[in-house]
Amino acid sequence: xxxxxxxxDGSPGAAALLLALGLVPFVAVAWLVSVTYVPLLAGRTxxxxxxxxxxxxxxxxxxxFAALLRREAHRFLTSTIYVVNSGFGVVMLLAxxxxxxxxxxxxxxxxxxxxxxxxxxxxxxxxxxxxxxSMTCTTAPSISLEGDRLWIxxxxxxxxxxxxxxxxxxxxxxxxxxxxxxxxxLAVLSGAGPLDGLLILLIGILVTVxxxxxxxxxxxxxxxxxxPSDAVVVKQSVSVLAALVGGFVGCVALTGVGLVAAPAVGSxxxxxxxxxxxxxxxLLLFGVLxxxxxxxxxxxx
Numbered sequence: 001x002x003x004x005x006x007x008x009d010g011s012p013g014a015a016a017l018l019l020a021l022g023l024v025p026f027v028a029v030a031w032l033v034s035v036t037y038v039p040l041l042a043g044r045t046x047x048x049x050x051x052x053x054x055x056x057x058x059x060x061x062x063x064x065f066a067a068l069l070r071r072e073a074h075r076f077l078t079s080t081i082y083v084v085n086s087g088f089g090v091v092m093l094l095a096x097x098x099x100x101x102x103x104x105x106x107x108x109x110x111x112x113x114x115x116x117x118x119x120x121x122x123x124x125x126x127x128x129x130x131x132x133x134s135m136t137c138t139t140a141p142s143i144s145l146e147g148d149r150l151w152i153x154x155x156x157x158x159x160x161x162x163x164x165x166x167x168x169x170x171x172x173x174x175x176x177x178x179x180x181x182x183x184x185x186l187a188v189l190s191g192a193g194p195l196d197g198l199l200i201l202l203i204g205i206l207v208t209v210x211x212x213x214x215x216x217x218x219x220x221x222x223x224x225x226x227x228p229s230d231a232v233v234v235k236q237s238v239s240v241l242a243a244l245v246g247g248f249v250g251c252v253a254l255t256g257v258g259l260v261a262a263p264a265v266g267s268x269x270x271x272x273x274x275x276x277x278x279x280x281x282x283l284l285l286f287g288v289l290x291x292x293x294x295x296x297x298x299x300x301x
Contacts, residue, residue, distance in 0.1 A: 064158055064159075064162060065162050065165065065166055068158070068162065068163060068166035069166045069169055069170065069173075071166075072142065072166050072167055072169075072170040073170055073173070075145060076138060076170060076174070079145075079230055079234075081230055081231045081234050081235065082138070082141070082145070082230060082234055085234045085235055085240075086136060086137060086138045086140075086141075086174070086234070087136065087138075087174060088135060088136070089132035089133060089134070089135035089136030089175070090132075090136055090174060090175060090178045092132040092135070093129075093132045093133075093175075093178040093179060093182040094178045094181075094182065096128075096132070096182060097178075097181050097182040097185045097186075100185050100186070100189055101185060105189055106121065106125075106186075106189050106190060110124055110128070117259060118262075118263060119258070119259055119262045119263070119270075120262060120266070120267035120270075121190040121191055121192075122187070122190045122191070122192040122196045122197075122200060122267050122271060123258040123259070123262050123267060123270055123271065123274075124190070125186040125187060125189075125190035125192065125200055126186075126199075126200045126203050126204070126258065126271060126274060127251070127254070127255045127258065128186060129179070129182060129183050129186055129200060129203070129204045130203060130204055130207045130251050130254060131251055132182075133175060133179060133204055133207050133208050133211060133247075134207065134211055134247030134248055134250060134251040135244065135247065135248075136171070136174065136175050136208075136211070137171065137211050137212065137214075137215040137240075137243045137244070137247060138167075138170055138171045138174055138212070138215070139167050139168055139170075139171050139212045139213075139215030139216045139219065139243075140215035140216075140218055140219050140237075140239045140240045140242075140243035140244075141219065141233045141234045141237055141239065141240050142167040142170075142215070142216070142219060143167070143216070143219040143220065143223055143297070143300070144219055144223050144224040144225060144227060144233045144237055144239065145230060145233055145234075146225065147225055147226070147227065148225065148226075150225060150300060154298070154300070160293075160294045160297045160298060161289070161290060161293075161294055163297070164216055164289055164293060164294075164297065167212075167216060168209070168212040168213060168216060169212075171208065171211070171212035171215070172205075172208055172209065172212065175208045176205070176208065179201075179204045179205070179208065180201065183197075183200050183201040183204050184197070184201070186200065187200045187201070192267075193268075195268060196267055196268055196271055199268070199271035199272060199274075199275055200271065202275050203254075203271065203274050203275055203278055206275065206278035206279050206281075206282050207250070207251075207254070207278050209282045210250065210278060210281045210282040210285055211243070211247050211250075213282060213285035213286060213288075213289060214243055214246050214247065214250070214285055215239070215243040216289055216293060217285065217288060217289065217293065218238075218239040218240075218242040218243045218246065219237075219239040219243075220293055220296040220297060220300075221239065221242075221296075222237065222238040222239040222242065223239070223300055224237050224238075224239075225300065250281065253277075254274055254277055254278060257270070257273055257274050257277050258270045258271070258273070258274050261273045261274075
């Protein structure tokens, strides 16, 4: 009523009542704060613990590359479809190594094939090792999986090559723990000497690097940043299919190098040529990524 009277007829009594209704609560709240809240803050300040000195060198400082790699690993490990589709070759390596250890030797069909082709067993051991590796490519869908979050990477002060390197490194971390024991088992059971065994492992590592790089190339050529789900990217994208086919073709080509060279230069010489072929391929793909790949990544989005 007082508010209506002031607004309508300007009654002095109503105006005084309205002023009192506004001031009394305000004064009461101000008094309550002054006698309770302010001393409370002062008391907390009095009992506050002394400042603790923190040594800068004890802080957990993570480089941009380490942070990117951690990010890639988290995405991989938290996506079942990503793990299953990209990790099948790793399962083959581990299962194959376990079966060979249990059986105590190479399967007879592989030995018969070596005799028929007139090539040393270590050559076929190297081929057997790289075939599952060529099927394990975590990088082919890795850029597409960024989706609408790609702007975060592009907006950050990061070297695009470092972003691509983190994605390739994840592929190495996924494959190498299975490749090394599988390669060691194949080398021992094929009768390879220490040098040939080392070359077999080196071939597997270089092929892993080349496969990871080729997967990045295919994903930069055929990116899918608006897929409705991760399953579409991992199982149905062109980049994944192209990486799988390209890896198989590369494996066949590497096999051809070993088969052609072995009769002329022997087991060790053929393995050296296979190492050179895989190494040159990895270097060429790195050059592509360092130049065209960085520019292509910058145009995404």
